[in-house]
Amino acid sequence: MGDLAKLAALGRAGAACGMDAGGLLVPLGAGGPIAPLGAGRGGGASAAAVDPTAPVREVRHAWCQMCGPAKTNCSTLCTLENGRWTRVEGNPNALNNGRHGTCSLCAKGNAAPQILYDPHRILYPMRRVGAKGEGRFVRCTWDEALAAIAARLGSLCDQYGPACYGVLSPQAYPVLRTVGRRFLNVIGSPNYLHSGICALQRRASKTVTIGGAVCPPAQLDKTRLLVVWGANPENSAVNQGAVRDRLDALAGGTTVVDIRPLMDPLASKADIWLPVRPGTDGALALAFLHVIIGEGLYDRAFVEEWCLGFDKLADHVRTFPPEWAAPITGIAADDIRRVARMMGTMAPMGILYGNGIGDQAVDGHWACASICLIEAITGNLDVPGGGGAPVPPGKPLVRVAPIDALTERLPFSDEDRANGWCAGVSALVAPETPRWYQSPATWESGPNSAYFRALMGVANDEPGHLRAVLGQASNPFGATRQPARVAEALRKLDLYVVHDTRWNPSCDFADFVLPACTHYECSQQIGTKNGPEGTFVAVTQALAAPMGESRSDWDLYLGLAGALGLGADFWEGDMDACLREQLAGSGLTLEELRAAPAGVFVERPADARPPEPARCDYARLFASLPEGKVQCANAWIGGRVDNRDEEPLGCLPVYVGPPEGLAETPDLARDYPLVLSDVHAYRLCNHSYYTDTPALHALQPTPWVKINPATAARYGIADGDWVRVESPHGCVRLVAEYFEGVAPDVLMTRRGWWRATTPDDAAERARFAWQSDSSVLYDTDERRFDRFHSAMAKQTLVRIARWEEGDDDE
Template sequence: MTQEGKLTRRTFLQGTAALGAMAALSGCASQEALKPSSAGEAGVASGEVEVRHAWCQMCGPARTHCSTLCYIKDGRWTNVEGNPEAGNNWGRGSRSLCAKGNAAMAVLYAPGRILYPMKRVGEKGEGKFERCSWDEAMDAIASKLLEQKEQYGAKSYGVLSPQFYAVLGTMGRRFLNVHGSPNYMHSAICNSQRMFSRLVTIGGPKHAQATDTAPGQLGKTKLLVVWGYNSENSAINQGNPYARLNAIEKGLKVIDIRPMQDGLASKADIWVPVRPGTDGALAMAILSVIIGEDLYDHDFVENWCNGFDKLAEHMKQYTPEWASPITGIPVEQIYEIARLMGTVKPMGINIGNGIGDQQNDGHWTVACACLIEAITGNLGIAGGGSAGMVAPPSLVKTKGIDVLSDRLPKSKEDEEKGYMAGVADLVGPETPRWFQTMETQESGPTTAYYKGLMSILTEDPYPLRCIFGQSSNPLSATRSPKKVEEALKKLDFYVVMDTQWNSSCDYADYVLPACTNYESSYQFGTKNSAAGTFVAINQKIAEPMGESRSDWEYYLDLAVRMGYGEDFWNGDMDACLREQLDGSGITLEELRAANKGIFVERTDGAKPTEPVYQDYAKMFASLPNGKVQCYNEWIGNKPNCDDTGEISPLPVYHGPAESIAGTPDIAKEYPLIISDVHAYRLCNHSYYVDVPYLRELQPYPWVKINPSTAKQYGIEDGDWVKIESRHGWVKMVARYLESIAPDVLMSRRGWWQPCEELDLPGYEHLDGGSEINVLYDAELKNFDPFNSAMSKQTLVKISKLEGGDE
């Protein structure tokens, strides 16, 4: 390739934007052209408009939550709406979509799309690439994987797991098992962390069916405790806000526990602005009050609690007076909410990401919340936790993709210690090796995302040599991007497949163009209800842009090139789909032809039924002694996930690595606490900041600050500010918010995408950029010892940034 053929990241992106080819391919050349069409059903009736079905991908790649109808006129996708057949949001008939769903067309036609396979020709991090063919890239990847398998063993290969990704959880896991590596690098910033804690405290048959504390019949609940749960951002079109507001109108009382009174928190009867990272102390104090004031259900405790006497004695020391200076919550308010939770029945608790996987005490915080609900007798009762109506069976029986777990070889150590295959070879176990079984894990053995990346630097117990990243930017998805950058520079071989050029691509050896779900027809989903069962497949809304390909196709192609073709339908994705549909009564051809999906109406008269209440023998069957683990015999006194100590059988509180109460010397110079929201309604983690409709609503990286605090530092609403911790600094725009504690700042991560159509920049991931992760302490000793949850709070100072964003 000549020098003229070499491309920096910037010139490459300019090249994609300059492709009026985009406009030619899509008929869409501007933001104006993306505005919804008014043709709608009338256009469909006249034949001027075609409607096609797609599962919305805007809450995550390959999700099948919201079914949409996409309207196409003159070859261009002009409008999208919720599919009334599917039962989104409030049920059948709903056409609603959230802001992200309504902006989906902009993702397909984004000017920053990666269109061609690219090969690095400069140093890692330099951003110099040249275009290559798919064959060249795939042959190089297959060759490298086979070479490293021979030289270092299959375990030297790992994959980055973004927010749950159906492609990776099925096809990617299958590839790992056939190849022989256990290193599925799960984020440890996910629902799984909460599931692990619920599983070992209040039971459940397996990971995906852990007993829930959330009320399954909200209309019968008298008190709802919303704890670190952000559903107005994370589940805005999936029914939760709608159901809660309806229940509030009918008398539901709500306690909302989180640092910032955002969205639905404003509808709560009591808002508890707990300091970020200290929820564990609050939960322990609430337990202490409920037990100490004899507010618990004696019959339940006597018959269904393991080690309650040990818990009761242990909790005496964790009073509201102890917790108040830690949490920033007045002693009187802690007593108030504890007494409400101990006396109002039925009571249910929504446990969110904010406490389950965003704190280094994540496990015990969730476990204590579970124990609060359990000992007050609120499990398995109408309106309480884990007591939802039982839907009639699905009328369409489909099969999942077999991940071929039996193909992952067992090592000698696996055999000797009784581990699940592959566990001994994990480079950085997400949960303790002894805990990882097919019942407790999502789909097999897991390494923690950040720990796997750090193995490249530490080489302990061995370094990963090749990593594949799909729909995940490791410089934003986890903590300490400075260390992540070091690891990517040192990594032998890094491959990225994505729709957009994320900031980690500069360190890749090959960057592959992924098509969106709107450009392929390789995934279907079902939604079952009392009225019947809805099933639909993604239909192609447009042909793949440039040379982009589906992530599903990538795995099939790679498997065939590596000699694994027989285990991957010899590269035929349609054969995989037919296998999943076998016995369902619906053919692949019928699915693809159904432009609104297929609804199979229930004619058998079956209706939702109430569960068997208080069926505790079944509910707790998976737990030691068949009882709720007040004193945890399942995990207590056993090695932690890093084999550096043992897990306590009783609740313990460590607190954030840096906090006002825990590290007062640091707080003298850095007096404010900062944290970030896990989900936000105008983006999907760090993606979609480039979408004009969404970016114009939040044009600049923001930090919410109490006006009284801001004025102490001479900061006006809208000022650019400098936020510094002991670990790095970022620049953001101050946004006044009265309903946030004076010593707390709240922001969100992920600002690497520019929005060219609004002439708004992307921001770097290191010091001086706007990636909040650069502020956090990411020492492995501060991770949760059971589930690898990591804190997203630290101490900072703030000042007005002279010169603004210059």
């Protein structure tokens, strides 16, 4: 399609939207780099001037999936030459990188074509013929696989009830929380198995402490002090504006305190770096509160009007001075006191805290709650430059309806009604948060069970355990803890189905392995981005036909629903009908979106952009909280039963500490004298995905562990040596990387190394000690998990030595 044709097509879309009064429809790419080779510009070249031997070049739109399947964080322009994807770049007009927009992509995004053309793709449906774990399969057809899965699932649901079916959540996965959740609701199961090591944990703690409406720090150009605590946007959101905003704030004079064990790139630019010992953030937060409250550095007017139980909190934190926290956290008492005073006196202050805090520590809830209370009592909520004060983007100019999850189809039990719970909550096999907490106001898409605890229910033959599990875009050996224990559960399942693009180790335990296409091989994902400048909407345009017999994540659910006789609830297997349902009332048609090579942007007139609202709107922010106030002594959760249905929760922050720690378990520390933790998100992979994508693997070819050179010298370890790292729970093989930006008593690695070091042979894959993933090192005593939101420890004590020949024979 030439430039004029593109412009005409987009003009028709604008007419259909009726946007001549409310906004200007901008034809993205017209006259720009996305025009086919040889297309005229400004009047155009004649046909005779076109080189007939030149490649046929076309540009299509796709949402990048390299931060997770079906996510719509970054819009990309994908160049095809003679039908083959050869180039990818960011869409400069799609609000990718904050308000400015660039053509940039991160390393993962730039490597995307390699996952489409990966020679190791699963291409055909397969049925297991050997014992679970042997990896012996024969090819079958999709019809055979779906019929057999449906028959087995139907039989299990008849025998044990629909709640015997659960689905593994790899992360915040748009397919699962929409069509996947709809499937759960229609068959009657609440058992969406959430990982317990993701942002949902952090959000739950914030919701019950300062309310769900408070957002991370915004308007950093107005922030005087930014405290970055356990967050690493240079790894997890490198192309989504956070890095640029931080650097701009630094250039503008913002003071930055960075609190995390590893000095990643942005930490090196901070004014103060506090290398907190992994798993001890709760102790540090309590010490900060001790100083801020004890020295009167809080906002008295705010506390008197908007805080509940402040006096109880003040009495409580008197017992946690910096001198108490110093030997626990590894940070000097004077440094703790200095930073606490900065937090109490430098305003506006914002605290950006991430997955390294509450999501991955056994006392993560109270660590998160304490951080929220620091920001609240210092008067830094809903002020420009503080927490909860973004510039409003304005109402979307194009409205795309969400996929209806049919939540009303999930049935109530008598127990649900008797306790005032939401439908299905009584049937959760391992409630991630307490049953009483799970409601439409607090969940992502519906009720959740905890991933690891639910699988352990199978391994331990607990009453009412799961019988059937779907693993979609999720490797349970890398997504949670202790793969050998996970294998026990997979062996005992009556039905385990994997749908993925590549073979992961759990496939050896599956009854059926089904080939998934990437989201670059289908056109089934609509996404929008809304900002003050306007609204962008686009659909992924297929860049290739599905490889082999692969099917999309969406089509898997539609096909399985059809095999179960539920096609009427799933658009009779037609995903386009679902897309049209989403676009109804938007003013756009599916055909118009698919014809727009770079999406559609509706510009907001300058005089229609929303003004910055009045701030300190505490009645709105705290409306969901008891008495409409910040919960210094938590009346929402205090005294109510925990997520194990066993004990009442407390109302004041407590420090539990890691299951194994230098201060917490000194006897164990004599044999295991170092602390190990891992980076949850990393810029060159997505958990265990993409570790062996050639372009990314070349940048990190070996599974590293960062070690302080002084520590390495004590153990005779040279930079680049293969080392043995052993905890009380397991052993891994890693490569030592000297790095002074980690404390001498701490080692840091990255999760998700599995595929880079796993043999091809199934028997070798079963020897879980042979791999390099930190998941084998951590404690999995479920009694230690966070009693509010199920967070697990991602730190342990270890010993380290050079890897010697024969170590892999143990």
